[in-house]
Amino acid sequence: xxxxxxAYAPRVRDEYDLVVAGGGLAGLSAxxxxxxxxxxxxxxxxxxxxxxxxxxxxxxxxxxxxxGIAGYELCPTVQSQVEATGAEVVGAELEELEAADGSWxxxxxxxxxxxxxxxxxxxxxxxxxxxxxVFPLVGLRxxxxxxxxxxxLDAEGAVLTDDRLRTTADGIxxxxxxxxxxxxxxxxxxxxxxxxxxxxxxxxxxxxxxGATAVESM
Numbered sequence: 001x002x003x004x005x006x007a008y009a010p011r012v013r014d015e016y017d018l019v020v021a022g023g024g025l026a027g028l029s030a031x032x033x034x035x036x037x038x039x040x041x042x043x044x045x046x047x048x049x050x051x052x053x054x055x056x057x058x059x060x061x062x063x064x065x066x067x068g069i070a071g072y073e074l075c076p077t078v079q080s081q082v083e084a085t086g087a088e089v090v091g092a093e094l095e096e097l098e099a100a101d102g103s104w105x106x107x108x109x110x111x112x113x114x115x116x117x118x119x120x121x122x123x124x125x126x127x128x129x130x131x132x133x134v135f136p137l138v139g140l141r142x143x144x145x146x147x148x149x150x151x152x153l154d155a156e157g158a159v160l161t162d163d164r165l166r167t168t169a170d171g172i173x174x175x176x177x178x179x180x181x182x183x184x185x186x187x188x189x190x191x192x193x194x195x196x197x198x199x200x201x202x203x204x205x206x207x208x209x210x211g212a213t214a215v216e217s218m
Contacts, residue, residue, distance in 0.1 A: 015040075016039075016040045016041060016042045017034070017039040017040045017041065017204060018030075018031075018034045018039050018040070018041045018042070018197070018200055018204075019041075019042045019043075019044065019104075019106045020034075020041065020042070020043045020044065021044050021093075021094040021106075021146070022043075022044070022045070022046065022143070022176065022178070023043060023044070023045025023046050023050060023075075023079070023089065024050060024052060024053055024075070024176060024189070025053065025074075025075070025078065025176070025186055025189045025190045025193060026175040026176030026177075026178075026189045026190065026192050026193035026196070027043055027045070027175075027176070027193060028043065028075070028078045028079055028082050028089075028190075028193065029078075029189075029190040029191070029192075029193030029194045029197070030175060030193035030194065030196050030197040030200075031043040031082045031085075031087045031089070031193075031197070032078070032081060032082045032085055032087065032194075032197075033193070033194040033197035033198060033201075034087070034197040034200065034201060035082065035085035035086050035087040036085055037197070037198075037201050039200075039201060039204070041086075041087035041088065042087070042088045042090070043082065043087055043088065043089040043090070044090060044092050044093060044094050044106075044108055045079070045089050045090065045091055045092075046091065046092070046093045047091060047093060050071065050072065050075035050076075050079075052071075052177075053071030053072065053074060053075045053186075054071055054072050054075070055071065056070065056071035056072075057070055057071075058070060059071055059074060059186045061185070061186075061187060062074065062186045062187055062190075063187065071186075074186070090108070092108035093108060094106065094107075094108060094146050095107045095108055095146070096146065097146050097147065097149075097150060099150070103171070104171060104172070143178055144157055144158060144159050144178050147159055147167070147169075147172070147174075147178075150167075150169040150172065151167040151168040151169035151172060152167070152168045153180070154180040156180070158177075158178060158179060158180035158181075158182070159174040159178050159179050159180060160180050161173070161174050161179055161180065161181075164195075164199045165179065165192065165195055165196040165199055166199060166203075171203060173196040173199055173200050173203075174196065175189070175192035175193045175195065175196040176189050176192060176193065177189070179192065
């Protein structure tokens with residue numbers, strides 16, 4: 001997840017305090033925390049809301065679920081809670097991130113897949129299928145490409161942050177597996193999202209800028 005100050009999201013509304021890029025636990029937790037603090041929040045949940053969580057049949061050790069819970073059950077529940085706080089959640093992905101007059105301009109991609117072209121890796125045969133959407137395996141590597149022009153990454157392509165989850169780009173915070181040094185696990189990821197939102201809120205409170213932005217991949 002990534003958070004950035006003074007973030008704008010064309011085609012949704014003109015301006016938000018916080019735009020969260022990523023609809024996994026880190027992103028949803030950030031959106032929930034920021035909205036509860038009274039911030040206007042937009043969550044770009046991507047084409048596959050939940051990300052890596054959708055591939056997990058059982059999450060153990062998550063508070064409130066002593067018998068475990070499937071990721072595909074947990075994420076919709078958390079998303080509903082986020083929306084109930086007043087945050088907006090949309091099925092769009094971060095396309096561009098640009099610095100703009102002391103804040104950040106966010107452009108999302110809301111296009112839909114009309115057809116899918118598949119290649120058999122053994123025979124090299126290509127087949128085109130009609131599809132209403134594509135559900136790729138996600139979350140296996142940091143989704144930091146859109147951030148690379150604005151802040152520092154480590155050798156693995158993960159976003160570098162300090163202990164308050166601030167990146168090297170002013171007003172942008174990172175949490176979840178997109179962050180260098182992040183700890184795997186649903187509870188840890190959720191906690192990072194909340195921590196990033198608190199740091200963004202403190203940044204906004206001490207700044208004349210209107211808002212903040214995020215980059216998430218869990």
